Amino acid sequence: MARPGGIAARAAGLRPPPAESAYLDNLxxxxxxxxxxxxxxxxxxxxAGTGKTRVLTTRIAHILATGRARAGQILAVTFTNKAAxxxxxxxxxxxxxxxxxxxxxxxxHSIGTKVLRRHAELVGLRSDFTILDMDDQLRLMKQIxxxxxxDEKRWPARQLSAFIDGWKNKGLTPDRIPPxxxxxxxxxxxxxxxxxxxxxxxxxxxxxxxxxLLHVITIWRAxxxxxxxxxxxxxxxxxxxxxxxxxxxxxxxxxxxTGSKNVCCVGDDDQSIYGWRGAEVDNILRFEHDxxxxxxxxxxxxxxxxxxxxxxxxxxxxxxxxxxGKTLFTDAEDKTAEKVVVASVWDSQEEAxxxxxxxxxxxxxxxxxSQIAVLVRxxxxxxELEERFLNIGLPYRVIGGPRFYERQEIRDALxxxxxxxxxxxxxxxxRIVNVPKRGLGDATIQQVHAYAxxxxxxxxxxxxxxxxxxxxxxxxxxxxxxxAASFARWRGDLDRLPHGQLAGIILDEAGYTEMWQxxxxxxxxxxxxxxxxxxxxxxxxxxxxxxxEHVSLVMDTENDPTADKVSIMTLHSAKGLEFDTVFLPGWxxxxxxxxxxxxxxxxxxxxxxxxxxxxxxxxxxKRAKIWFASNRRIHGSWQASIPSRxxxxxxxxxxxxxEPSSNYGGYDRSRFDAMDPFGSSYSSxxxxxxxxxxxxxxxxxxxxxxxxxxxxxxxxGSGGFAEGRSNFGGAGGRGEMRDRWGNTVHPRKASALxxxxxxxxxVGTETSDFKVGERVFHQKFGNGTVxxxxxxxxxxxxxxxxxxxxxxxxxxxP
DNA sequence: CGGTGCTCCCTTTTT
DNA sequence: GGGAGCACCG
Numbered sequence: 041m042a043r044p045g046g047i048a049a050r051a052a053g054l055r056p057p058p059a060e061s062a063y064l065d066n067l068x069x070x071x072x073x074x075x076x077x078x079x080x081x082x083x084x085x086x087x088a089g090t091g092k093t094r095v096l097t098t099r100i101a102h103i104l105a106t107g108r109a110r111a112g113q114i115l116a117v118t119f120t121n122k123a124a125x126x127x128x129x130x131x132x133x134x135x136x137x138x139x140x141x142x143x144x145x146x147x148x149h150s151i152g153t154k155v156l157r158r159h160a161e162l163v164g165l166r167s168d169f170t171i172l173d174m175d176d177q178l179r180l181m182k183q184i185x186x187x188x189x190x191d192e193k194r195w196p197a198r199q200l201s202a203f204i205d206g207w208k209n210k211g212l213t214p215d216r217i218p219p220x221x222x223x224x225x226x227x228x229x230x231x232x233x234x235x236x237x238x239x240x241x242x243x244x245x246x247x248x249x250x251x252x253l254l255h256v257i258t259i260w261r262a263x264x265x266x267x268x269x270x271x272x273x274x275x276x277x278x279x280x281x282x283x284x285x286x287x288x289x290x291x292x293x294x295x296x297x298t299g300s301k302n303v304c305c306v307g308d309d310d311q312s313i314y315g316w317r318g319a320e321v322d323n324i325l326r327f328e329h330d331x332x333x334x335x336x337x338x339x340x341x342x343x344x345x346x347x348x349x350x351x352x353x354x355x356x357x358x359x360x361x362x363x364x365g366k367t368l369f370t371d372a373e374d375k376t377a378e379k380v381v382v383a384s385v386w387d388s389q390e391e392a393x394x395x396x397x398x399x400x401x402x403x404x405x406x407x408x409x410s411q412i413a414v415l416v417r418x419x420x421x422x423x424e425l426e427e428r429f430l431n432i433g434l435p436y437r438v439i440g441g442p443r444f445y446e447r448q449e450i451r452d453a454l455x456x457x458x459x460x461x462x463x464x465x466x467x468x469x470x471r472i473v474n475v476p477k478r479g480l481g482d483a484t485i486q487q488v489h490a491y492a493x494x495x496x497x498x499x500x501x502x503x504x505x506x507x508x509x510x511x512x513x514x515x516x517x518x519x520x521x522x523x524a525a526s527f528a529r530w531r532g533d534l535d536r537l538p539h540g541q542l543a544g545i546i547l548d549e550a551g552y553t554e555m556w557q558x559x560x561x562x563x564x565x566x567x568x569x570x571x572x573x574x575x576x577x578x579x580x581x582x583x584x585x586x587x588x589e590h591v592s593l594v595m596d597t598e599n600d601p602t603a604d605k606v607s608i609m610t611l612h613s614a615k616g617l618e619f620d621t622v623f624l625p626g627w628x629x630x631x632x633x634x635x636x637x638x639x640x641x642x643x644x645x646x647x648x649x650x651x652x653x654x655x656x657x658x659x660x661x662k663r664a665k666i667w668f669a670s671n672r673r674i675h676g677s678w679q680a681s682i683p684s685r686x687x688x689x690x691x692x693x694x695x696x697x698x699e700p701s702s703n704y705g706g707y708d709r710s711r712f713d714a715m716d717p718f719g720s721s722y723s724s725x726x727x728x729x730x731x732x733x734x735x736x737x738x739x740x741x742x743x744x745x746x747x748x749x750x751x752x753x754x755x756x757g758s759g760g761f762a763e764g765r766s767n768f769g770g771a772g773g774r775g776e777m778r779d780r781w782g783n784t785v786h787p788r789k790a791s792a793l794x795x796x797x798x799x800x801x802x803v804g805t806e807t808s809d810f811k812v813g814e815r816v817f818h819q820k821f822g823n824g825t826v827x828x829x830x831x832x833x834x835x836x837x838x839x840x841x842x843x844x845x846x847x848x849x850x851x852x853x854p
Numbered sequence: 855c856g857g858t859g860c861t862c863c864c865t866t867t868t869t
Numbered sequence: 870g871g872g873a874g875c876a877c878c879g
Contacts, residue, residue: 120868149869173869193875249869284868317867418865440867481855593869612866634865652866675864676870 063101063134067094074304074337075099078108078276081297081331083324084306087368088353088658089344089618092306096278097127099304100142101134103276115274115296116145119281121593123616124150127280144274148289150593152252156259159266163255168585170246170458171592175451176467177201177248184236188229195226204234208250209318211257211288214238244466253288260295271299282307282327286318294330303331309364310357313612313652315644316637325364342368344618346377348694349664353657355691360647368658380657380664382687383698387671387678388421388626392428395623395667399434399606402621409435411620413607415656417632421625422608429606439609445591449556449567450574454591456546460530461585464498473499476555478523484516500527526550539584543575562817611656622660625667627653628681631674653686817852 064072074084074095086092100116103109118124124146131142144151153171160167172180181197181204203225207217214235222231241247247255260267277297279285282305285293297303305327312321328334342350350368357363385391399412414425422438429436444450452475458468474480491511492502506512507521526549533542547553553571556564581587607619626632633649641648657664668683810816814826816836824836 147869152869171869252869314867316865420864477856479855483855610866631865636865673870 061102061105063098063105067091067098068341070337070339070341071095071098074339075102077335077337078103079302081301081327081334082304083282083327083331083334083336084304084339085336085364085366086306086308086339087342087366088308088311088655089342090339090368091343092280092308092339093126093130095339096280096306097130097134100127100131100276100278104135109275111142112144113273113275114142114144114278115151115276116142116278117148117151117280118145119147119284121147121150123147123280147593148292149249149252152256152292153589153593155256155270156247156252159259159263162259162263162266164242165247165255166245168245168462170244170462170465171252171589172241172246172248172467173446173592174201175446176246179467179470180240180244181233181237184233184240185226188226188233188236190226190229190233200225200230200233200237203230204237205250206318207234208248208254209286209288211254211291213254213258245462245464246467250288253292257288257291257295260292267295268299270296275300275302277303279303279305280307283309283312283321283324284314284319285323287320287323288318290320290323297331301331308366309362310360310366310651311615311655313615313648313655315641315648321362325362338366340366340368342370344661345370345658346372346374346662348377348379349657349660349662351694352380352664352690353654355694356657356686356689357650357654359689360650362644362647378663379694379696380666380690381696381698382627382666382668382690384683385667385669388424388669388673389428391625391667391669392424395425395625395665396428396432396434398623398665400432403434407620409604409606410602412623413609413614413617413619413621413659414623414625415609415611415614415659417611417626417634417652419610421631425608425625429608435603435605436608437603437605439607440613444570444573447567447570449570452552453543453547453571453574454588456550456552457543457584458588459500459527460534460542460546461588463500463527463531466492466499469499472550472552473503473523476551478516478519480516480519484512484520487511488520500524504528534584539581539587540575540579543578543584547571565817611652614659615655618659618661620661621663621665622656623665623667624653624656625669626672627666627668627684627687628672629684630679630681631672632684632686650686650689814853 064075067075068091071091071094074082075098078099084092084095086095096116100114103114104111116127118127128142128145131145144154146154156163156165156169157167160169178197178201181200182192185192185195185197185200203221207221214231217231217234219231222228222234224230226233241251260270274296277293277300279293284307293303305324307324309321309324312319312324315321323330328336345353347370350370354368383394385394395414399409402412403409416422416425419440426436426438428434445454452472455468455471458465459472462468470485473485488499488502488506491506492499495502495505497505503520504524507517507524512520530542530546530549533545537545553568556567556571559567578584578587581590629635632653633646637645637649639645666687668681668687670681671678672681673679810826810829812826812829816824816826826836
């Protein structure tokens with residue numbers, strides 16, 4: 041039986057796949073085309089929910105199954121470890137266990153590391169170089185700024201880091217940066233500092249993340265024989281999320297792809313949301329130009345969302361100019377599908393309350409919490425949501441919080457291990473030289489530094505030597521002598537003891553474990569637990585150095601996705617995920633689109649914000665609910681806000697505007713009249729636009745015919761303006777918030793009561809085994825004492841947060 | 855040398 | 870409002 045894919049393949053001049061290729065079943069014609077077009081450059085424009093990952097993995101399976109290449113001849117790059125893991129997983133389930141690993145499937149950085157370790161000496165490194173994380177980088181830059189005699193106040197290390205990252209993202213080594221940019225930092229010394237930083241890295245036998253790509257580019261450019269070797273090796277190249285590549289990654293790809301020319305890039309220009317960290321949408325927009333003879337395949341058939349959601353997202357994104365153009369459609373016609381809801385509330389607390397109620401309603405109707413997500417623009421928005429959810433006992437999980445390997449105690453422990461394995465790792469040594477406290481102050485450390493510089497030796501060696509002299513005072517001298525002796529001992533144990541055991545010994549003998557045991561703060565037990573977890577995860581690696589390598593590249597931790605909890609995360613971290621129901625709060629001018637994005641990047645910034653909105657809406661399978669609040673607390677003070685312009689860009693036919701349910705919340709013209717538009721730090725663009733709209737021009741669609749109660753821009757006549765002024769006490773409107781009757785509005789204190797009916801679902805019949813008077817620990821509220829037990833609900837007097845009622849599953853015994 | 859008060863900042867985040 | 874980082878003081 042002839043398959044359409046076979047026809048497509050023949051049309052493309054390729055042999056048809058074997059008849060038994062079941063992996064080609066159930067693909068649509070475009071997907072099939074994208075898989076069977078194996079030769080030559082190919083750009084797959086894959087809209088949200090169109091089966092992108094499936095195409096990538098099936099394409100690899102197809103290349104393997106038809107014998108076009110062996111696993112080791114395929115280069116497949118992703119951006120995140122998560123994406124790489126998922127691809128590996130899906131390929132192995134397609135191909136069976138036959139493919140034991142794709143050695144060249146990984147992130148740009150992990151593949152870069154692999155290449156760099158093989159040729160490190162070509163850029164003046166040894167193959168056991170360390171990879172610094174942001175924290176190390178920052179401390180190093182601070183030192184360099186200081187060494188150059190530049191005022192660190194005026195020129196913060198963070199900013200230098202941003203410059204250098206920016207240059208590295210663009211593939212620029214110190215000798216190639218534009219002179220103007222080189223002078224933009226530190227009284228014209230930016231370029232010098234970059235060079236000094238690179239020299240210092242080399243001296244430390246270390247790299248930062250940018251170098252993992254940049255050094256490889258340098259090597260490939262300077263050594264054509266090395267490059268040719270890789271070009272020959274990789275017969276097929278695949279790139280995921282191509283819209284996120286930066287210039288350096290692009291150059292990297294161009295170099296390697298000149299070999300076989302079988303480059304397949306998959307991406308979606310409409311989902312490019314990482315311009316601020318160097319991603320170049322241009323890369324995807326220019327693909328056909330850069331890779332002559334390239335074929336472009338569009339995947340537009342969406343398998344995820346309802347027609348209303350797709351229409352809303354498409355209509356919105358159509359307002360962007362710089363795009364290749366795709367229109368998502370769905371075959372699934374569902375008359376019962378819900379329109380996209382837009383709801384308004386008075387302030388952000390009301391917003392959190394309303395979202396909480398709606399989630400409880402969904403829960404009562406049998407929806408799984410794990411299929412619900414709240415996606416915010418900025419992480420400060422999470423706090424109010426969390427507070428509310430805790431109060432009503434709604435289980436939630438925050439995605440994208442601090443990562444396991446970024447926690448203080450983990451980084452300290454790793455620093456000990458790093459110095460043990462690599463005695464020359466000065467940054468790690470500095471981190472822990474006085475942790476736990478050993479009575480070493482700046483003066484002592486400076487002496488060691490001076491000695492190390494004078495002798496040209498690493499800090500640990502300097503320490504070991506300086507304690508033999510009379511230079512130091514007795515107390516610091518013996519402390520340092522002890523530390524140096526410990527490191528020497530541990531290093532000797534490296535080959536004799538199992539590394540898991542040695543790691544435990546190091547932390548104990550260093551006094552690090554004890555430090556946290558003595559610590560009486562609420563976080564200390566958690567930190568000890570994390571340390572245990574660190575030692576446990578270490579067992580999965582054969583040696584301590586191999587573990588350290590893993591740690592520097594793979595900084596993510598999976599918290600178990602099976603638990604039935606609502607997800608709270610930023611729009612950025614939601615990319616690639618999908619949920620039945622998606623809540624999108626905070627659609628207000630200034631917050632979304634974010635003012636800073638507009639200020640710093642103008643029209644391009646606005647378009648990126650719009651893409652972010654597009655990503656948000658397209659995460660939803662069945663329901664998307666957008667909210668905006670008329671007032672929001674930013675930096676401590678209340679600010680009046682104007683509905684996001686993106687709301688105006690949604691198609692009326694697919695949107696339901698929800699009238700405010702209570703008279704306390706919601707949009708109401710008299711409230712807008714009472715607000716001071718200039719009081720908002722957000723005001724300018726939204727305000728100007730409101731003025732324009734008032735005049736009746738510039739309304740592309742859905743203008744005056746919009747029914748009242750919609751998100752039409754406020755009519756702020758001069759009367760309203762004057763009135764608004766009087767309602768806001770302080771200069772520039774930064775005063776206390778007052779309601780329309782002139783009463784001061786106090787931020788609502790978290791209620792100690794759980795509304796009984798609301799949590800009916802989450803309260804089980806089982807009785808808690810916590811007892812009155814027992815001490816407990818709560819992740820958010822800290823330590824407290826149980827004062828009342830009712831079923832699985834506890835009333836707790838928290839030491840700091842006051843009396844609250846929470847579900848027993850939220851607390852643990854300290 | 856280490857602990858406490860003051861000031862300044864405040865989008866998004868992976869590797 | 871809140872946290873982090875720094876200056877100053879004990």
